[in-house]
Amino acid sequence: MENNKKDTFRSIPTIKDVAIAAGVSLKTVSRVINNSDNVRPETREKVLAAIKAIGYQPNAIARSLRVKKTYTIGVIIADITNSFYSAIVRGIEDVAVSKNYSVLIANSDEVLKKEKLYARVFVEKQVEGMIIVPASGSQKYLENLAGHLPLVFVDRYPEGISAPVVKVENEKGAYDLTSHLLDHGYEEIAFIGYEPALTTAQERFAGFQKALQERGLKPRPELIKTGNKTVLDAYHATEEVLKQPRRPQAIFAANNFMMQGALRALNHAGLEVPRDVAVVGFDDFEMADAFRPRLTVVSQPAYTIGREAACLLFSKMENRSGGAEAVVLPTELIIRESCGCLRRKLEHELRFR
Amino acid sequence: MENNKKDTFRSIPTIKDVAIAAGVSLKTVSRVINNSDNVRPETREKVLAAIKAIGYQPNAIARSLRVKKTYTIGVIIADITNSFYSAIVRGIEDVAVSKNYSVLIANSDEVLKKEKLYARVFVEKQVEGMIIVPASGSQKYLENLAGHLPLVFVDRYPEGISAPVVKVENEKGAYDLTSHLLDHGYEEIAFIGYEPALTTAQERFAGFQKALQERGLKPRPELIKTGNKTVLDAYHATEEVLKQPRRPQAIFAANNFMMQGALRALNHAGLEVPRDVAVVGFDDFEMADAFRPRLTVVSQPAYTIGREAACLLFSKMENRSGGAEAVVLPTELIIRESCGCLRRKLEHELRFR
DNA sequence: CTGTTAGCGCTTTCAA
DNA sequence: TTGAAAGCGCTAACAG
Numbered sequence: 008m009e010n011n012k013k014d015t016f017r018s019i020p021t022i023k024d025v026a027i028a029a030g031v032s033l034k035t036v037s038r039v040i041n042n043s044d045n046v047r048p049e050t051r052e053k054v055l056a057a058i059k060a061i062g063y064q065p066n067a068i069a070r071s072l073r074v075k076k077t078y079t080i081g082v083i084i085a086d087i088t089n090s091f092y093s094a095i096v097r098g099i100e101d102v103a104v105s106k107n108y109s110v111l112i113a114n115s116d117e118v119l120k121k122e123k124l125y126a127r128v129f130v131e132k133q134v135e136g137m138i139i140v141p142a143s144g145s146q147k148y149l150e151n152l153a154g155h156l157p158l159v160f161v162d163r164y165p166e167g168i169s170a171p172v173v174k175v176e177n178e179k180g181a182y183d184l185t186s187h188l189l190d191h192g193y194e195e196i197a198f199i200g201y202e203p204a205l206t207t208a209q210e211r212f213a214g215f216q217k218a219l220q221e222r223g224l225k226p227r228p229e230l231i232k233t234g235n236k237t238v239l240d241a242y243h244a245t246e247e248v249l250k251q252p253r254r255p256q257a258i259f260a261a262n263n264f265m266m267q268g269a270l271r272a273l274n275h276a277g278l279e280v281p282r283d284v285a286v287v288g289f290d291d292f293e294m295a296d297a298f299r300p301r302l303t304v305v306s307q308p309a310y311t312i313g314r315e316a317a318c319l320l321f322s323k324m325e326n327r328s329g330g331a332e333a334v335v336l337p338t339e340l341i342i343r344e345s346c347g348c349l350r351r352k353l354e355h356e357l358r359f360r
Numbered sequence: 361m362e363n364n365k366k367d368t369f370r371s372i373p374t375i376k377d378v379a380i381a382a383g384v385s386l387k388t389v390s391r392v393i394n395n396s397d398n399v400r401p402e403t404r405e406k407v408l409a410a411i412k413a414i415g416y417q418p419n420a421i422a423r424s425l426r427v428k429k430t431y432t433i434g435v436i437i438a439d440i441t442n443s444f445y446s447a448i449v450r451g452i453e454d455v456a457v458s459k460n461y462s463v464l465i466a467n468s469d470e471v472l473k474k475e476k477l478y479a480r481v482f483v484e485k486q487v488e489g490m491i492i493v494p495a496s497g498s499q500k501y502l503e504n505l506a507g508h509l510p511l512v513f514v515d516r517y518p519e520g521i522s523a524p525v526v527k528v529e530n531e532k533g534a535y536d537l538t539s540h541l542l543d544h545g546y547e548e549i550a551f552i553g554y555e556p557a558l559t560t561a562q563e564r565f566a567g568f569q570k571a572l573q574e575r576g577l578k579p580r581p582e583l584i585k586t587g588n589k590t591v592l593d594a595y596h597a598t599e600e601v602l603k604q605p606r607r608p609q610a611i612f613a614a615n616n617f618m619m620q621g622a623l624r625a626l627n628h629a630g631l632e633v634p635r636d637v638a639v640v641g642f643d644d645f646e647m648a649d650a651f652r653p654r655l656t657v658v659s660q661p662a663y664t665i666g667r668e669a670a671c672l673l674f675s676k677m678e679n680r681s682g683g684a685e686a687v688v689l690p691t692e693l694i695i696r697e698s699c700g701c702l703r704r705k706l707e708h709e710l711r712f713r
Numbered sequence: 714c715t716g717t718t719a720g721c722g723c724t725t726t727c728a729a
Numbered sequence: 730t731t732g733a734a735a736g737c738g739c740t741a742a743c744a745g
Binding site for chain 1: 372415417418419420421422424425430439441443446449450453457462463464466480481482483484485486504505591620624627633645646647649650651652653654
């Protein structure tokens with residue numbers, strides 16, 4: 008009966024079946040598959056023919072167990088649905104593919120508990136390295152969990168653990184964006200921010216503040232709304248800010264979710280950008296350029312962040328040496344129209360007509 | 361020397377190390393880990409303590425080899441960077457996670473050769489099922505490759521193989537969108553389309569055509585531009601269409617890339633939407649609502665597509681029975697402003713002021 | 714309730 | 730150039 012099973016269900020052929028079919032030993036088949044050692048051409052042909060004939064597919068799991076190499080890395084991001092992270096993932100995948108690696112992916116939704124769970128699963132599945140967008144809280148757990156498994160963090164600094172980070176000049180980007188608004192003469196700027204425990208949020212706020220301070224200004228507390236998690240939160244935060252007796256002249260949206268919320272609230276309030284209030288955002292996205300008015304933003308090289316992170320990871324995986332401890336990529340101020348540059352241009356045109 | 365290695369590098373602890381540390385047998389440890397059989401509480405404690413003490417992590421690869429189960433599925437999409445696909449992936453992942461599965465992901469970029477390669481790698485890595493957005497060409501190769509591995513296709517029909525598909529009512533969606541344009545009185549409609557070999561493209565074009573035919577109209581050939589792969593292609597196609605002696609009154613963008621290209625070309629040509637030309641697109645996206653004017657689109661339930669596909673896959677994985685052979689999800693016409701409804705509204709307001 | 718033995722599919726000695 | 734045997738880390742049988 009036990010043997011029947013093999014015959015009736017025609018179980019998946021193994022290297023052994025190939026060996027029998029070709030009339031050679033297991034090792035010879037193995038050699039042909041990995042073309043590792045010298046094999047006599049005729050023998051090789053015989054083996055190849057047998058492989059074709061019985062439809063043999065190597066079992067990477069068995070191979071992995073033996074050679075202790077899975078050719079797989081793990082990636083944990085906040086949410087693949089956010090275009091910033093999906094671009095990062097694409098960057099990672101492209102370098103992974105070029106090294107014949109696969110990638111396991113998971114969404115933490117900024118929840119540390121999920122991050123921990125996925126990290127553990129990935130470690131158990133013997134990934135050879137992990138790239139993580141750390142949720143707020145401590146990543147100390149990875150010390151025991153991942154041992155000496157190569158790790159690279161992305162977008163933000165982790166807490167309680169030291170490992171390379173690939174990130175962006177958040178403070179400078181926010182400073183540039185705010186300064187540009189200030190150049191327009193807008194001094195009453197609302198700040199729509201997200202989770203303040205995240206280092207990116209802190210850096211961006213610092214840049215915002217620095218630009219104001221430099222001109223002897225300081226933020227009006229009632230215009231600072233942090234801790235928004237969703238587009239809807241940002242929508243409500245913007246609504247509140249617009250209800251202030253002295254309406255802000257401009258809005259600084261700290262990421263693309265905040266931007267969406269702000270834009271919708273403005274739209275809903277019947278306010279026109281930039282005529283009634285100017286808007287700028289941190290993080291560019293595909294459609295920002297097709298918008299009316301076109302959105303002024305600071306762009307982050309998301310795809311490059313992914314590539315750099317993956318390159319760093321692979322360099323750590325290949326030689327156990329350290330490599331860079333942080334890669335800080337530049338942001339770029341992309342001036343379009345929502346900051347008020349449209350209005351300026353129109354005024355200019357009207358004047359000279 | 362060989363043994364030294366184990367000691368100096370403190371190799372990863374195995375179940376055997378735990379057994380020795382706890383003074384029990386391998387099997388007992390295994391039982392505790394999987395809490396499969398009854399184990400005396402004291403023994404269990406002893407084992408648990410040993411696991412903690414030496415920092416043991418189960419090796420899922422070894423386990424997989426033994427039980428022939430990897431708790432992993434493979435997903436091959438066109439491009440994770442496209443918000444439509446990233447939403448699908450999120451849907452898939454959410455159900456995978458709920459079943460304790462991980463997902464391996466790869467981007468085919470609509471290139472059959474890449475699709476084949478990734479499919480093979482995933483099969484070798486013993487995924488228990490695959491969800492694929494099939495590239496144009498034939499998926500017949502999967503018959504030999506995947507054997508009886510459960511397969512679900514998504515977004516479009518594959519060729520040369522029969523397996524369940526989760527897709528959307530493309531023809532009806534395109535029909536609705538076009539009819540709405542026609543209701544506005546626009547009869548000269550340009551069609552900016554993508555790869556015509558894809559079944560979605562065919563269905564959408566069919567819907568477009570059907571709506572015209574129903575009113576005794578037919579498309580002007582010089583306004584039909586298919587085969588655009590990128591946003592830039594769509595940009596150029598739209599430019600050409602706008603150069604026609606009789607400019608179209610409206611543009612139908614067949615997916616969100618086409619939409620972007622069209623919008624940019626319009627913007628660049630200094631044409632205002634919908635005053636100068638109306639625009640509608642197939643596939644909604646996050647920002648469509650924050651646009652000025654707000655974009656009229658047919659929305660596809662991308663996240664749900666992913667969920668449905670995953671549910672179907674798991675049902676195939678669990679019982680070998682067939683399950684549904686196709687799930688066709690409804691589209692929704694979301695009327696905003698870019699179709700001309702804004703103009704109408706304004707005209708109405710002006711008239712009654 | 715616990716232990717022994719065999720073996721998943723593959724590669725790596727080591728020997729022929 | 731080829732083969733036999735051992736073992737990667739784990740679990741399924743089968744005893745005890």
